[in-house]
Amino acid sequence: xxxxxxxxxxxxxxxxxxxxxxxxxxxxxxxxxxxxxxxxxxxxxxxxxxxxxxxxxxxxxxxxxxxxxxxxxxxxxxxxxxxxxxxxxxxxxxxxxxxxxxxxxxxxxxxxxxxxxxxxxxxxxxxxxxxxxxxxxxxxxxxxxxxxxxxxxxxxxxxxxxxxxxxxxxxxxxxxxxxxxxxxxxxxx
Amino acid sequence: xxxxxxxxxxxxxxxxxxxxxxxxxxxxxxxxxxxxxxxxxxxxxxxxxxxxxxxxxxxxxxxxxxxxxxxxxxxxxxxxxxxxxxxxxxxxxxxxxxxxxxxxxxxxxxxxxxxxxxxxxxxxxxxxxxxxxxxxxxxxxxxxxxxxxxxxxxxxxxxxxxxxxxxxxxxxxxxxxxxxxxxxxxxxxxxxxxxxxxxxxxxxxxxxxxxxxxxxxxxxxxxxxxxxxxxxxxxxxxxxxxxxxxxxxxxxxxxxxxxxxxxxxxxxxxxxxxxxxxxxxxxxxxxxxxxxxxxxxxxxxxxxxxxxxxxxxxxxxxxxxxxxxxxxxxxxxxxxxxxxxxxxxxxxxxxxxxxxxxxxxxxxxxxxxxxxxxxxxxxxxxxxxxxxxxxxxxxxxxxxxxxxxxxxxxxxxxxxxx
Numbered sequence: 001x002x003x004x005x006x007x008x009x010x011x012x013x014x015x016x017x018x019x020x021x022x023x024x025x026x027x028x029x030x031x032x033x034x035x036x037x038x039x040x041x042x043x044x045x046x047x048x049x050x051x052x053x054x055x056x057x058x059x060x061x062x063x064x065x066x067x068x069x070x071x072x073x074x075x076x077x078x079x080x081x082x083x084x085x086x087x088x089x090x091x092x093x094x095x096x097x098x099x100x101x102x103x104x105x106x107x108x109x110x111x112x113x114x115x116x117x118x119x120x121x122x123x124x125x126x127x128x129x130x131x132x133x134x135x136x137x138x139x140x141x142x143x144x145x146x147x148x149x150x151x152x153x154x155x156x157x158x159x160x161x162x163x164x165x166x167x168x169x170x171x172x173x174x175x176x177x178x179x180x181x182x183x184x185x186x187x188x189x
Numbered sequence: 190x191x192x193x194x195x196x197x198x199x200x201x202x203x204x205x206x207x208x209x210x211x212x213x214x215x216x217x218x219x220x221x222x223x224x225x226x227x228x229x230x231x232x233x234x235x236x237x238x239x240x241x242x243x244x245x246x247x248x249x250x251x252x253x254x255x256x257x258x259x260x261x262x263x264x265x266x267x268x269x270x271x272x273x274x275x276x277x278x279x280x281x282x283x284x285x286x287x288x289x290x291x292x293x294x295x296x297x298x299x300x301x302x303x304x305x306x307x308x309x310x311x312x313x314x315x316x317x318x319x320x321x322x323x324x325x326x327x328x329x330x331x332x333x334x335x336x337x338x339x340x341x342x343x344x345x346x347x348x349x350x351x352x353x354x355x356x357x358x359x360x361x362x363x364x365x366x367x368x369x370x371x372x373x374x375x376x377x378x379x380x381x382x383x384x385x386x387x388x389x390x391x392x393x394x395x396x397x398x399x400x401x402x403x404x405x406x407x408x409x410x411x412x413x414x415x416x417x418x419x420x421x422x423x424x425x426x427x428x429x430x431x432x433x434x435x436x437x438x439x440x441x442x443x444x445x446x447x448x449x450x451x452x453x454x455x456x457x458x459x460x461x462x463x464x465x466x467x468x469x470x471x472x473x474x475x476x477x478x479x480x481x482x483x484x485x486x487x488x489x490x491x492x493x494x495x496x497x498x499x500x501x502x503x504x505x506x507x508x509x510x511x512x513x514x515x516x517x518x519x520x521x522x523x524x525x526x527x528x529x530x531x532x533x534x535x536x537x538x539x540x541x542x543x544x545x546x547x548x549x550x551x552x553x554x555x556x557x558x559x560x561x562x563x564x565x566x567x568x569x570x571x572x573x574x575x576x577x578x579x580x581x582x583x584x585x586x587x588x589x590x591x592x593x594x595x596x597x598x599x600x601x602x603x604x605x606x607x
């Protein structure tokens with residue numbers, strides 16, 4: 001009985017200790033959202049998570065999204081009115097055409113970079129998709145703390161980017177079971 | 190056949206004094222660029238703009254979901270349940286729903302005979318468009334320039350009458366000073382600086398034109414998202430003191446196949462077709478009353494018009510053909526009857542969103558000479574969505590070198606809206 005308990009507990013204890021986390025706060029004057037990701041010797045993105053940018057109220061919701069390279073983003077039209085989604089950004093050029101309420105069209109972002117989305121009917125609609133090379137990537141508001149969890153131990157480059165500001169990176173060291181704190185201050189280009 | 194001088198048949202561009210065109214208050218209300226409703230910017234409506242207009246200047250469905258400026262409620266909405274013991278609750282726009290537009294125009298005229306002329310003109314437009322409640326919108330335009338003030342359009346729209354009984358936008362009403370909605374593109378909302386000949390044709394100088402606005406009532410509705418009908422009555426071209434002559438009646442039916450539905454409802458899933466074909470026909474029946482002058486007594490000219498149009502709209506070109514057949518029973522107080530046919534074919538291109546060339550060929554035939562044939566070439570440049578420059582050239586192709594020939598013209602216009 002005692003041996004059985006040990007056999008059950010050991011793997012979970014080992015798993016719990018095998019990763020750490022990165023806690024980061026980004027100062028980005030004038031920006032509403034910041035993309036943050038880790039670069040280094042990391043496992044490839046799982047790409048299983050369903051990511052969506054909706055068209056609702058003649059807006060893209062959300063209008064800022066951070067994804068991993070290879071990720072597919074669904075873009076449903078949740079408005080009564082017809083919309084279009086297109087991009088001429090070098091990282092992804094596409095035009096989904098016009099499509100009505102209830103229909104979803106998707107785009108796979110297969111190249112790292114910043115992709116600006118527009119609607120060719122409603123000129124005020126704009127969204128930004130930051131395609132990162134990392135499986136550890138997320139969006140955070142300036143001044144808010146972001147926690148990247150289950151990061152394998154190692155030393156990584158923590159990168160932050162926001163529209164209109166210069167990209168900046170810092171080095172972070174993650175130890176198993178520990179938390180690495182970082183602060184990044186973005187400045188104008 | 191009477192000589193031309195006696196008949197006084199003239200042809201010209203109708204001065205639509207204060208066109209209701211781009212409306213900045215709507216852009217503010219919805220936080221949308223002019224380019225949402227207009228192709229590039231003022232003035233030509235996009236498919237979405239037509240949906241917006243035909244649905245009573247509302248975004249179909251849940252209009253409130255698109256508002257960027259919540260209106261000021263005039264009474265809690267729940268007070269609607271108190272009716273008739275209380276006034277039905279309405280609303281006010283959160284900002285005064287006004288917009289301003291300025292137009293500066295230079296016109297160089299090269300008559301077939303006589304010296305060249307250059308005219309410079311500037312006009313200011315006061316535009317307004319605002320909601321008075323879920324089913325009521327007000328819309329108008331007032332122009333001021335060296336010629337004084339003039340009211341172009343001023344009307345209230347009641348949209349989706351009998352809501353709940355009839356489908357959305359099945360029955361709507363417009364009351365006030367309006368231009369009959371009988372053409373595929375309203376005279377004020379064309380790509381170029383001049384509307385096509387079938388729209389602007391005048392048989393008599395200062396006479397009736399289908400491009401003019403006057404007081405009246407217009408009903409319209411959408412059927413199945415593909416058919417639009419219009420019917421109405423207007424004063425037409427009559428002096429204010431005329432109460433005896435019958436009013437002018439008009440009606441139109443148009444069908445749109447392909448492209449965006451007229452009611453903005455969802456298209457079939459998988460729909461990718463951005464090409465549409467529109468077919469329309471109208472009838473206009475009325476009378477103009479011409480006030481007495483020193484030499485001619487007051488007289489009435491009964492007139493009738495029937496017309497048809499065909500439109501093929503594709504992403505980068507919009508082809509519009511129109512024909513209008515007309516008859517005037519008394520154009521000169523001497524019961525002189527004139528029959529005429531005018532037609533036009535226009536191609537509006539979108540080379541770039543900011544560069545939109547256009548070309549139009551148009552003719553008018555009368556059962557008395559002279560006939561008219563013109564070629565119009567132009568391009569609209571959108572410096573900004575609300576700042577437009579247009580250069581347009583008009584060549585008179587018939588009877589060149591004679592007094593009967595239409596003058597050649599080159600017109601440049603700068604227009605901005607704020």
